[in-house]
Amino acid sequence: MNMSDSDGSTMAESWEYTRGYAGVFGRPPAPFVAAVRCLLTQHAEGASEASGSTRYQILRLLKSPSLFSPLYFAASAFTATTISSSRRTSESDLLKAFLPDEAASLLALVYLWRRASSICDGEELRFIEDTLVDPMNLGFLVGRAIPSIGAGLSVLQAAIPILGLTAFLSHDPQGFKEYRRLVRRQGGGWDCSLEIKRWGCTRIQVGAVLVQSLGFGTKRSNAIANVLGGQAESGQEEEDGNLEKDVQMAALWCQCLSTTGKAPEIALAAKYYPTHAALQDTLSTFSMLRQDRGQSCWIQKRKEDLPPHQLGQTAPHENTTEDTDEFENL
Numbered sequence: 001m002n003m004s005d006s007d008g009s010t011m012a013e014s015w016e017y018t019r020g021y022a023g024v025f026g027r028p029p030a031p032f033v034a035a036v037r038c039l040l041t042q043h044a045e046g047a048s049e050a051s052g053s054t055r056y057q058i059l060r061l062l063k064s065p066s067l068f069s070p071l072y073f074a075a076s077a078f079t080a081t082t083i084s085s086s087r088r089t090s091e092s093d094l095l096k097a098f099l100p101d102e103a104a105s106l107l108a109l110v111y112l113w114r115r116a117s118s119i120c121d122g123e124e125l126r127f128i129e130d131t132l133v134d135p136m137n138l139g140f141l142v143g144r145a146i147p148s149i150g151a152g153l154s155v156l157q158a159a160i161p162i163l164g165l166t167a168f169l170s171h172d173p174q175g176f177k178e179y180r181r182l183v184r185r186q187g188g189g190w191d192c193s194l195e196i197k198r199w200g201c202t203r204i205q206v207g208a209v210l211v212q213s214l215g216f217g218t219k220r221s222n223a224i225a226n227v228l229g230g231q232a233e234s235g236q237e238e239e240d241g242n243l244e245k246d247v248q249m250a251a252l253w254c255q256c257l258s259t260t261g262k263a264p265e266i267a268l269a270a271k272y273y274p275t276h277a278a279l280q281d282t283l284s285t286f287s288m289l290r291q292d293r294g295q296s297c298w299i300q301k302r303k304e305d306l307p308p309h310q311l312g313q314t315a316p317h318e319n320t321t322e323d324t325d326e327f328e329n330l
Contacts, residue, residue: 013200017201018206021201024119025119025167026115028115028214031057031060032108032215035054035104036107036108036216037215038057039058039100039101039104040100040101040216043099043104047100048099048100049100059092062094063091065311066114066302069301069302069306070106070110071106071107072089075089075097075098077289078097079098082096082097099151101152102144102152102155105155108156108216109155109156109163112163112166113299113300119166120169120173121169121173124180125166125169127180128166131189132299133296133297134258134286134290135158135258136155136158136299138158138257138258138282139250139254141282141285142250142274143155143250144278144282145275145282146250146253146272148246149250153246153250154254156220157250159207160204160207160208162203163210164202164204164205165203167206168195172199179194182194190203219243223244223247252264263279
């Protein structure tokens, strides 16, 4: 499709386009999918940290320095006390920095970004990165400040609509460049209606399909797609409706804090308010990250970015697995 084509595609056709564009990422490695599903199961069971076979699976993945690195810097950005400036942070220590759902979401986002970096034009990808970093960081911080939402869900709703753009960039580089320039001239943000005209679907739909393929299931991905796409449904089963409400509240808080630095001006259910201390900590950390791009851009960190005291004591290459080698080669 091009910008002049009709946007009258049916919803079914739109999702067919979506699956096609998401397909440029290929099939995610089975160990990532298994790890995400196990972490989400533990989250549903109320676990505060990964344990048992789930822990073993994640620690195997973290043996890859290229996977360890972005999560190490994410922990430094969001949970600074976890990271020592002189002593090696072990894979086990790093895993303890995140709740199971947080670890699941960060694993997924790191994988998708690394995959995008391998299939997209680097210069154009930097434009996407510039619009991804702040919303993603704020999404994580908002979710941590409001436990009823959780950072795992909140960071997904903030990041995947932007990550979905990378599929358009990979499949249609010239079309993406035209689209990016058009939205810049119009002075607005990314535009779903223009995406429908050009590609037959939206970045939100693509992002939702990508995280679904990584083990998040239809309930989470549909909740994000429905709310951010303006098609949240009423009369759903209680669990689905609660997820959509959580996504809606996460998006509302992120929008208000990014534009005004203040709480939403409408009355919310009590569970959707952070404590005063948590809100101030969110604002302070977000401000610090916006000023320190080296720390805020944790998602694109590589093995070579790790400090010497980390690299000097990482596990030897021969102890890595085929699973980690697959990530190293992305």
